Amino acid sequence: MILFAEKSEFNRHILFWWLIAPLLTLLILPAFMQPESFAIASAEVRYLTHWGSRVHPVTERADALFNSLFVDSGWVRGSLDLAQPRTRDLPAATGLFRWLHGWIAGFWMLLYRVIWRVYALLPIYLAAILGYALPAFVDGLTTRLKKRYDFGQHNPIFFYSSMHFVLLAVGLALFVPITPLTLTPWILGGYFFLTAAAVWIMASNLQTGG
Incomplete structure (x- = not known):
């Protein structure tokens, strides 16, 4: 029963951080931010160029x-036309249509920025996995083997806590392209460092059931 409860908790965390949180963010942000705020920041373009990628x-x-999925199919134009205020509408309805029009415009701009960031971040993610997470995992396993050789203890609390954080980190990897923050080296570097630390703690306290 305990194992089943732990698996259910992990499944709930995966569902929330990998699916629900990104979708909610994608829907909520355009309601509180102007569409222009979802433009690609010049700092991100400079960072991508500095990384060595071509913009x-x-x-x-x-x-x-984006064009093949949403523009050519008519989704963008159709949704914007649907929320266009009409002269015969009441003032309250006109205000509602204007807000809805702004939300739809912001949603499409945010969605485009997400797609752009995914393409831009993919090589950086791969480099971070090879440069941070994989060495941390190998070193953590080495530390675990040393503990076993020295008859040390593997801390299950550290293991499960860090495993939850790793799940959170993977979910954040999906959330990063949606974040309203400008992606800078400090933000991405801090995220990669914390993820590598969680991977190391998890690997060094790995529970095998043996």
């Missing part, structure tokens, strides 16, 4: 995917 191919791929 133009990233933008081309993002444009191609």
Whole structure:
């Protein structure tokens, strides 16, 4: 029963951080922010250029995917036209339509920025996995083997806590492209460092059931 409860808790965390939280953020942010605030920040373009990636191919791929899925199919134009205020509407209805029009415009701009960031961040994520998470995992396993050789103890509390944090970190990897914050080296570097630390703690206290 305890094992089943733990698995259920992990499943709930995965469902929330990997699916529900990103979707809610995608829907809520346009309601409180102006559509212009979802434009690609120049700081992110500079960071991508500094990383060694070319901005133009990233933008081309993002444009191609967004246009093929939402523009060419008529979703963008149709939704914006649907929320366009009409002259015969009452003032209250006109205000509601204007708000809805702004929300829809912000939603599409945010969705485009998410797609652009996914293309931009993918090589950075891969480099972080190879440069941070994988070495941390290997070193953590080495530490665990040393504990076993020295008859040390593996802390199950550290293991389960860090495992939850790793699940959270993976969920945040999906959330990062949606965040309203400008992605800077400090934000991404801090995220990668904390993720690697959680991976190390989890690996060094790995519970095998043996």
